[in-house]
Amino acid sequence: MQESELAKQFDPSGIEDKWYEKWMEDKCFKPVPGNKGTFTTLMPPPNVTGKLHMGHALNHTIQDVLVRFKRMQGYETLWVPGQDHAGIATQAKVEQKLYKEEGLTKHDLGRDKFLEKVWEWKNEYGDHIINQVKKLGDSCDWDYFTFTMDEVPSQSVRKFFVDLYNEGLIYQADYIINWDPVLQSAISDAEVEHKEVQGNFYHIHYKVKDSNEVLEIATTRPETLYGDSAVAVNPNDDRYEHLIGKKAIIPICEREVTIIADKHVDMETGTGCLKVTPGHDFNDFEIGKRNDLEIISILNDDGTMNAKAKAVEGLTTKEARKKTVALLKEQELLIKVEPHKHQVGHGQRSDEVVEPRVSKQWFLNTEEMAKRSVAAVENDETKFYPKGWENTYFAYQKNPRPWCLSRQLWWGHQIPVYYCNSESCSNVWASETTPENCPKCSSNEFKQDPDVLDTWFSSGLYPLNTLGWPNEEAMKEKGFDKFYPTSTLTTGFDIIFFWVARMMMMCDKATGKNPFQDVYIHAIVRDIDGKKMSKSLGNVIDPLEMIDQYGCDALRFTLAVSSGYNRNINLDPQKIEGYRNFVNKVWNAFRFIHPYLENASDQGFQVDELHHHEKWILSELNDVIKSVTASFDEYRFDEACSAIYQFVYDKFCSWFIELSKGILNSQNDGLKTQRANVLKYCFREITRLLHPVTPFITEELWQHLKNEDESLLILQTWPEYKTEHSFDKDVHDMNLFMEIVSSIRNLRNSVNVKPKEEVEIRLFTDEVETAKYFYKSRGYFKELARVKAGRIKDKSAERPTRCVMKATTHTEIFMPLEGVIDIEEYKAKLHRDLVKVQKEHEKVEKKLNNPKFAENAPDEVVAEVKEKAAGFKEQINSIEESLKSLD
């Protein structure tokens, strides 16, 4: 047989782009109606400023595996790609560029000009990440590509906003919010990250008016005292009861405030006495509301102190703290300073300390929506995989707080609320379209609210607007009714609240239907030590580099086999290398069968003419098809990949191919075509099974395996379990065969017989069927264990002397000694074997001797244990005998 003309090693570099282009050209990513219903999934839209990282690679690999799997199963499969405008990140990027290149700020340009610049930037660089994404092999329908600021998403945002505004769920209010002084914008609670900071407790004396008494107050932020509106104590605190209602004097600014009682104050904490700053503290804001206190704002937009804090005006909060402490010291009002570790909120984007501040912002009341979104998960309309993540979701959704929607940015969806300029009218209204005039007074003098919406507001409507909602024409074109609700959302746990929860609430609110059947939460990719990958740590593994080095299939397999219900993936490039080797193994397995394919026909094979080994491999193939399908259905990519790996590597390559070598090369075999057809059948099934995970190499191989009338592998059907390919007896026998071959190899190895050297073997077994089978298989023992001659006898026969032996539960294997071996070493080995088996035997015997065991355990278990005990006993006997004979 001639050798395959294929290269000895698989080279992915040439074929990846080739196949991706071919798939696109043939429109293979488009949904095709079938009789199994639809499968829809949404790509979490990468940020327009983004660069492809391992998290994307993982997220996209999983989705592509699912999508290719479902497509092959015959579902009308749609994967919608998109891109997010990423308000803050993008605006910041363009601002930086503008300043660096032209020395201008956005204010120098003005809003319209600046937005033009952002669009220019978007058009120039926005495709960057999309092109990177394509390198992963994503089989998404690019005709559905949606940018979150496209026309339809803009319509969806405006419609949703206006509807909820008119319903009274979206409202404007003066409320304490998180103010990011770098962005100079409000941010939502979710965008605040708490970090532990080493600070101090400053103990300050507040004098009590018309009294000699002083109140000792502990605070971590002395600079906020300029905004104090009260001093509060617990109503039950005896120490201060007599002071309630009196006035306290704020140091430095010498302002008088009332001493009030409020239940929020904890008598145990600090001095039990609290300064109340409703304008700059979340709890104090609540106290202020309860006690009708004045809100004093002491901060400018940029985080510096304003005129209300005269003594420190113009300073940053940090500087103000320093100076305030110095002033207090001067006035001898600073009692002590204790170091104190505490959690301080930082802006997710800016990483600066967030200042609580009262300002007028737009809010969305999510109470009712959150309730419905909880119910949807509780009654399994939407299922989380792994289920445990429901808890995280509930934690957020069961305690809904008003969502601060407005951002003081320019890049984003501008809030569709309009203010009439006419003084006599001053109408405020929301409108889905840009109005011509005020609907109340018809004046054409009005202005739009300058703020934009939180980026997550538009992301929250993503399942709808990617499918055309609310534009009827677009909905029809994109098949909204068919594809919504979607099937599976695949994302990371870090955005369960940011994104998943918001989509659940908003989409249900808009349509009355939950957006997802399943939500699969995958792991976070970390470095080998479990640390988060970050530029500053220098531990980033670049997916594109890995693809370059090992091929996309290898990277995808690595990520998929690492994904199940786990939370972390500690990625090691060595692992990718390992699976590159596996991909290469598949390639070489194909190289082996390739020459034989010329004997194959289109006729398939006759089941009743199958060889024992063929029955075995078909049976094993059957099993792996079953388990892989089940694993994919449960998002157990780790199980699915391991099952395929094991089948291909161990069963198919190590045993089946090795066993086939003899048969296939025999010239006289009248069943050449049949053999070739079985081989071809198996490999076709293997490429199908592997295709979702390793699409490139399988598509490449498919070209050699497909019949003339067949199209690309991506469009082929998924393998199915076939009862007629299930052969239990052959599986049983093969397992015996493999066990004995391994044992013979073990024996050879233990006495250093060279691999090439042929040995004589004697097998002793009392199982007649087994003995017959071994006899029939003698040729294969010869092939795989280099046995030149063998005899099979029953156990009553006399054992040979000058042999090494190994016992299984059913068969003893004896191999005559050639030349000299170290008898003592060999005896030691037998002893080790003996001890092992004895231990097992003891365990089982102990169990059997327990009368309660026989009483309570199911009969099958008892029988099983008995059988085991007998097996172990036989092994012990034969090893002991062997030891005796050596003595």
Next chain:
RNA sequence: GGUCGUAUAGCUCAGUGGGAGAGCACUUCGUUGACAUCGAAGGGGUCGCAAGUUCAAUCCUUGCUACGACCACCA
């Protein structure tokens, strides 16, 4: 402080109420016509600790310890 999670081979992690698994790493041997990105064989684990349930616990329950994530809290 609250919630959730994790503890299994040197490393990364599967797993099951009834004889402990995989990949990688390690040791020994091997240039066998698919593959040295390979092959064969092997060593290595009181399944975190303690108690309970059970005929039987690595698996179920409780407690403890360690680690991690998230949430809350700037007195």
